[in-house]
Amino acid sequence: METEHLTTGNIRTEAADSYGDFCALGLQLHPASSLVGSALKLAAQEHHSVYDMLYIALAELRGCQSITANETLVRKLGGKFPFCSLAG
Numbered sequence: 438m439e440t441e442h443l444t445t446g447n448i449r450t451e452a453a454d455s456y457g458d459f460c461a462l463g464l465q466l467h468p469a470s471s472l473v474g475s476a477l478k479l480a481a482q483e484h485h486s487v488y489d490m491l492y493i494a495l496a497e498l499r500g501c502q503s504i505t506a507n508e509t510l511v512r513k514l515g516g517k518f519p520f521c522s523l524a525g
Contacts, residue, residue: 467495483514496520 473487475494480487489510496503496518503521505511511523 467499472498483517485510485514493518493521 469491472491472494475497476487476490479485479490479493483490489507492503492505493514497520501520503518504524505521506524508523511521515521515523
């Protein structure tokens with residue numbers, strides 16, 4: 438049985454292939470840096486993490502739903518942010 442050894446070259450090739458596959462999905466990306474101010478303000482107001490508030494800030498900005506598996510977030514803030522709902 439032949440064993441493939443991971444080398445830097447193999448990892449680079451796999452990473453490049455994965456990145457290419459991701460880009461091919463055609464998703465619209467939005468830089469977090471443009472959301473940090475809003476997310477920090479929301480996090481302070483709601484006593485919640487900036488990380489989670491980045492998603493809330495993005496949904497507000499884009500006027501879209503934020504669907505998450507984070508039950509704590511939805512329980513805590515779903516009433517204030519009705520566009521935030523639980524996946525499934």
